Amino acid sequence: GGWRLDGEKWLINNAGRSRHICLLARTGEQGGPRGFSLFLVDKARLAPASYRALPKVRTHGIRGADISGIAFDGAVVGDDALIGAAGTGIDTVLRSLQLTRILCTALSLGALDHALDIAVRYAHGRNLYERHLVTLPRVRRTLGEAAAALSVAETVTTVAARAIHTLTPELSLVSAVTKALVPNLVQDTLDRITELLGVRGFLSEGYLDGAYAKLERDHRIVAVFDGSTAVNRNLIADHFPSLVRAWRTGRADRAALPATLSGALPPFDPARLRLLSTGGCTLVQLLPEAAAAVRTAARHGELPRETARMAAELDTVTRSVHRAMAAVERTPRDVPQTAFDLAARYELCFAGSALLHHWTAGARTAEDGLRLRAGLALVLSRLGLPPDERRAEAYDRLADRLPATGPAPLSSSGTTRSTR
Numbered sequence: 001g002g003w004r005l006d007g008e009k010w011l012i013n014n015a016g017r018s019r020h021i022c023l024l025a026r027t028g029e030q031g032g033p034r035g036f037s038l039f040l041v042d043k044a045r046l047a048p049a050s051y052r053a054l055p056k057v058r059t060h061g062i063r064g065a066d067i068s069g070i071a072f073d074g075a076v077v078g079d080d081a082l083i084g085a086a087g088t089g090i091d092t093v094l095r096s097l098q099l100t101r102i103l104c105t106a107l108s109l110g111a112l113d114h115a116l117d118i119a120v121r122y123a124h125g126r127n128l129y130e131r132h133l134v135t136l137p138r139v140r141r142t143l144g145e146a147a148a149a150l151s152v153a154e155t156v157t158t159v160a161a162r163a164i165h166t167l168t169p170e171l172s173l174v175s176a177v178t179k180a181l182v183p184n185l186v187q188d189t190l191d192r193i194t195e196l197l198g199v200r201g202f203l204s205e206g207y208l209d210g211a212y213a214k215l216e217r218d219h220r221i222v223a224v225f226d227g228s229t230a231v232n233r234n235l236i237a238d239h240f241p242s243l244v245r246a247w248r249t250g251r252a253d254r255a256a257l258p259a260t261l262s263g264a265l266p267p268f269d270p271a272r273l274r275l276l277s278t279g280g281c282t283l284v285q286l287l288p289e290a291a292a293a294v295r296t297a298a299r300h301g302e303l304p305r306e307t308a309r310m311a312a313e314l315d316t317v318t319r320s321v322h323r324a325m326a327a328v329e330r331t332p333r334d335v336p337q338t339a340f341d342l343a344a345r346y347e348l349c350f351a352g353s354a355l356l357h358h359w360t361a362g363a364r365t366a367e368d369g370l371r372l373r374a375g376l377a378l379v380l381s382r383l384g385l386p387p388d389e390r391r392a393e394a395y396d397r398l399a400d401r402l403p404a405t406g407p408a409p410l411s412s413s414g415t416t417r418s419t420r
């Protein structure tokens, strides 16, 4: 005659405000992969005494959000509340996360976009040593690097979001890579911008009404929910054997690549979601071909030779990452630190591949070429290649193109207020 729910969960976004709760409950005595089920619980249909809202919890960021919880005590729901068959809850959650992990990185893009806008306007408006801050080489470099990071994050997120429709069986890997990479790249970049803003990055009122400090606080949670960075890197490590195998055999879903990069998308088919991508990662497995296309473009004068050199370096690093992944010894429960480090390196190979493919399939404007160059420079530097002024120079070119739009509230006393 239905199901009886007991237990409590905290923290949940909107637990108090929402009418419905999507709930994962243990329905098999022993738990295990088939021992949990998903329910869509309509609070309005529960006996009032059978559940209670847990109070909002005060958090470091997202202070306006209803981060609270809910407790059930003999709450009865009908069979119609069950999502899918009984015992399929874990399976459904693991498939759903492949979508949400990609989509939630939009929160990171918004944060960095806003931060970069504040930083650029600050650097153009602030006078120091009788010159504008933006004319200091170090400041310009920081802004350009931040713009490159935003460009990389946008490219990865765009390609991954399109892959939902096209490379659906590979999403377990693509989503873990995207969720591990983008929030961390953005957080590191925010740290650099915070340093640039100096005291203004620290104020919760006065300068821009504390907008910067707010976005920086709010962003910190993105790397934690929907699977922390460690959880996602563990998932990437679970894919090492299939990534190595597919790299060696050159397997790739070539037919799906063009639509992953541009143009009309086929409808999303959830039935194609897989818990593990046995075919590896098409984007990375086709990196050597994208790098070759970039080298050809450079030979024809379409790109600077420096870009082709960086594409070749990325190709070399990606080969070595696959060799190292093949050598990792692990059990599912005992993943060594080297596997987490390698997963982080693989994410950067993925980002570099996305940049190369994206440029190859795009309009190939001068702006696209500059973004490719700056993006590759960033990826290679995060992969640990020694600093190289020829690469880093692309950041400065990118910084020169950043528009310092709008009135900048930049009085040195920090009392001018913004209406944004």
Ligand SMILES: Cc1cc2nc3c(=O)[nH]c(=O)nc-3n(C[C@H](O)[C@H](O)[C@H](O)COP(=O)(O)OP(=O)(O)OC[C@H]3O[C@@H](n4cnc5c(N)ncnc54)[C@H](O)[C@@H]3O)c2cc1C
Residues within 6 Å of the ligand: 010, 011, 012, 013, 014, 059, 062, 067, 221, 224, 225, 226, 227, 228, 229, 230, 231, 234
């Ligand atoms: C603001 C906010 C809103 C939230 N909203 C919701 C919501 O709406 N719904 C919901 O269900 N939950 C929500 N949560 C809960 C959130 O999903 C969990 O906090 C999150 O999944 C991490 O769980 P935990 O903090 O308990 O860490 P734990 O799972 O206890 O992990 C502890 C530590 O171990 C690490 N770790 C875990 N697994 C591995 C591994 N395999 N290898 C290596 N290290 C590992 C983690 O990274 C972490 O550092 C919310 C949390 C917050 C802060």
